Amino acid sequence: MARELNKLTAAMVKGAKPRKKLYRLADGGGLMLTIMPNGTKYWHFRFRTRGKEQLVSFGPARELSLAEAREKRKEARAGLRNGLTPQATRQINAAAQRDTFKSLAMEWYERKSATWSNKKHRQNILASLENDVFPQIGDKPVREITARDILDTVQLIVDRGSTDTASRTLQRIGSVMKLGVVLRMIENSPADGLSEWVSVPRGGHLPALQPAELGTLLHTLDSPESLKSALRPVTILAIELQMLTVLRPGELCHGEWKEIDLDAATWTIAAAKMKMSRPHNVPLSQQALVAIRELYQRTGNNRWMFPGTRGAATMSGQTVNQAIKRLGFGGRHCAHGFRTTFSTWANESTSFSEDVIEYQLAHIPANKVRAAYNRAKYFDDRKRLMQAWADFTDTMRGISGKITPKSHTAT
Structure with missing residues (x-):
């Protein structure tokens, strides 16, 4: 009844103090203010359906006023009075689905x-x-x-x-x-x-092809008759850029267009995204720039370079792994494996110093002073290294390596 509703006032909501344990203040009609021990406050709505009591959150009190919380209660109760008709179900579900995982x-x-x-x-x-x-x-x-x-x-x-x-x-x-x-x-x-x-x-070892075997994977990827026909173009470009940048899969998949400087041919990644919590500048080869420009035609209107599907913000690194499996290299190579292949090639087949190679892989020395100095010192060398690596992958295209890909049914 009317006297059972609207028990709270705005002053009561604002003045509710935290206690050692969470507690709730009832406004009536199922609406409650939950006060956490740290002082955070949430609006919750309690109702029964099919004999079961349920609780949904309307959101934090700092974002939702008392009047707005009451309006949401009104909408939810109106649906419930309809006896769980499709309309009522949609209204209750809509209230529940406002709760994202982040919330x-x-x-x-x-x-x-x-x-x-x-x-x-x-x-x-x-x-x-x-x-x-x-x-x-x-x-x-x-x-x-x-x-x-x-x-x-x-x-x-x-x-x-x-x-x-x-x-x-x-x-x-x-x-x-x-x-x-x-x-x-x-x-x-x-x-x-x-x-x-x-x-x-x-053993913690991720599968990776030897440099001489890379040609087989690239030949399969380039072949119009290959299993790549079952892959999205953006996924194919993710494989290409995984190889050409040797970033960790998570760093690649979280790439944002604002991080790319085409004029400077550099991809700058913030420290928060890096495993070692250091900002990382990735020199982009000519081949990488071609792939990035093609990718921009497909996803340039999005914040993320590799937007996700099914509600995810970004593509998962697992997507690249599954694509590599579909190409016939499951258990022999993976997205992270390009880093191992690159490291083997750079250490065994080039004259670049170990420090240059390690900085390109974003492996930071323990000495922070030395790390900061060398990060700038080695950038020009890293540009030459990445162009040499891209040229090597071009050389390997169409060249059959030692591994013959397995036959898989694409899904």
């Missing part, structure tokens, strides 16, 4: 961080979510996230060689999704049981 993860973070005394630990976990998880599934409604979405997100971290980080990230995603179960946003967590399906090569 739920930040609520999880607020709850958990109150128990973490180490400031650096809190910062590292938040940075991990912002750098490795949110670009992939942050904007996706929690109810729509699948096990495959989570697997692709974690595999992207594995592909850049950070297996420990990948394991911890999977655990955090699983913990976030369990909170979604507790809040009755979802019935089951899609992260359950995924650890055994994350592909970590035995």
